[in-house]
Amino acid sequence: MFLEVDHLAVSFATRRGKVAAVRDVRFSLAKGETLGIVGESGSGKSVSAYAIMQILDRGGQLESGRIQFDGMELNRYTNREMRDIRGREISMVFQNPRAALNPIRKVGHQIEDVLRRHARTSASGAKSAAIEAMRAVHINQPEKRYHSYPFELSGGMSQRIVIALALACDPRLLIADEPTTGLDVTTQKVVMDLIAELTRSRGMSSILITHDLGLAARYCDRIVVMKSGEVVETGTPDGLFHAPANAYTKRLIRATPRGGIGIGDLVDPPRQAPQRPAIGAPLLQVRDLRKTFGKGVNTVTAVDAVSFDIHAGESLGLVGESGCGKSTTSSMIMRLADPTSGEILLDGRSLTDTPASRFARDPRRTSLQMVFQDALASLNPRFTARQSIADPIRRLTRENADGRTEELAGQVGLPVELLDRFPHQLSGGQNARVGIARALASRPRLLILDEPTAALDVSIQAIVLNLLADLRADLGITYLFVSHDLHVVRLLCDRILVMKKGRIVEEGDAQRVMSNPTHEYTRTLLDAVPSLPNLKI
């Protein structure tokens, strides 16, 4: 075998002694093969890959195990010897391309650095070699881009530079650690297709580390499923997804949103989807909403003549990629920002009459609330869960804060004893529940859900989505669900709006938009999402 990892165990020294990060991990990789390592956060998938490269974080230690790479026993190599391996034999593509690039050096020079470190080029030939490497990752006008700084490039372009860096010295193994997390779905497709094409044409082997089963299914020859530092199952995508042997693999597949299933099918055991509330009169009306930033020639139109209605009890999905204006739209509806022109009406009365800066004291503040994208960042690090939930109760209502807080905790399924913990002491799912409880505190009629599950693992996402469906059935709340993921939106929403460059390009019934999109952009979005085949398990 080209790469063989056997009995790998890595531990980290922490204050409470050694903590095992991975135990007895074994997998192998043939020449030219693409291996997917799949698992949720904390499953040890990244640590396993870092152990191969010997780039563990401070305190991390290889406890035991054999890492054999093309006849070399890497686990016996010293750091000095590994330096010749890294970049030349094995290289890596990291999750956040912006963080992986030096912000104050031109990208061309950064590629030159790698080439010269491994003596692939002379000082005089470095520039042309770097440009060649950029051309290989399909960067337009590489001579011009050579002089760019990372901040001048988009996320997808930066990731291409990182790939160019990784492939500059023709390594034989490429490790990609969540290479497309944080990128838009269409960019994700471009980047993943590029990695697949380059590794195939150069006969390289690759390891793709991802939390996304769909991505692994589409791009990998074989998949290793990890959980809590151990390998639970290995197999080909077809075998694994159609006949998963392990209970955890089954649960993971079940929780992944895919075509042809309902929201209740995500959880184990499957359940009946909760009732959707009856749809009533228009609750919120958005009329010709426009928002521009900047002045004169530098004017950027973020939201351009957007109009739509949300009816009471309805769930509307607002879908688009980053920069399409969906967040700007939602913050204007939330009255955190003022529109440049246009009107927002609640129950037929204008909301935009009160400027955003004075809306905190408007009695209608209670009616509009929001669940934020990153639950952890949306909670004050110095507030306990109880304080966070009680804050809107004290500010906006006359209810008894303590009693109401515990009632809300019960509604969102947060154990009362966790209420006195701080955000960093709670898990991602628990923080999401705190965020939802806080948003519900003032008994809002419209709740904006701004990618509430984007930062969560799929199994937690499944639970949170079901919680949101339950709350809607119990409280009859109207949702505006903002997301980049059509498959997630479909599960919760009756109607979908697709936004692109500040405009709504498609609007319609959720099932219809998914099965029969009329706008080409919607089709592109749907195609780009790597989804699992329609499975029934």
Add this chain to the structure above:
Amino acid sequence: MADRQSVAPPIAPARTRRLLGHAVYVIGDNPITAIAFALFALIIGVAVFGPLLIPFDPLETNASRALMPPSLDNWFGTDNLGRDLFSRVIIATRLDLMISVAAVALAFVVGAAMGSAAGYWGGWIDIVTGRLIDTIMAFPLFVLAMGIVAALGNTVENIIYATAIINLPFYARVARAEVRIRRDSGFVQAARLSGNSDLRILALHIFPNTLPPMMVQISLNMGWAILNAAGLSFIGLGVRPPTPEWGIMVAEGANFVVSGEWWLAFFPGLALMITVFAFNLLGDGLRDIVDPRQRT
């Protein structure tokens, strides 16, 4: 506020215990921090209990015992008027510490308020405070302090004001930067949606989160403020003889170093050095304690 406190009690003990446990861990990890905390405790102890510790009256002169080198009776020797140096160094601790604590507290309160407002609202508030701070920073700071004391008059209060003014820009800048990075963060937006006014958001949501870096700044600044107060006294501004104060004592003793009576300047200088050293080390230790990355 009352209902807020009703929530607090069950949390507070656990929180204090956790912080203590964390502090013990950091100190154990880095013995230098332990030394800093020990020195800090010693300095505070000397400042509080100073009058009980001294063997002689620090102001009592005795011409027959002038310029005696350190001995068992006079541990640090005596000065040109026969006063016991040990007693004077001990008594001076309280005054020096008081000046610097008051100055730093004043600088912190005013600077943090200015910086927070500038960071949160931006616009003209930012421009006005920014230019004000630039103006202060444009002067050589010690010369500015000299000028302030010379203009306002030679009193302890004026030394405090002068020291506070020259330290103010540091707090204003740290506060502005720390508030600014949190101004549009998720939890601030959430607080806005919860019906909090701007002032409440700034005071109760953002400002407490900026305290850890400010604490470090305070500790590092303390040493500097002490040095500054002593420096002003050294050149004859501020505290006047015969009040025991380290700066004056060093200034007075400096004349005698040439003729071999080194102890006059040495011991107050040593006290000054140890104090500044302790506060600087404490700053490093505090940074480790408040740094969340150390909390794993």
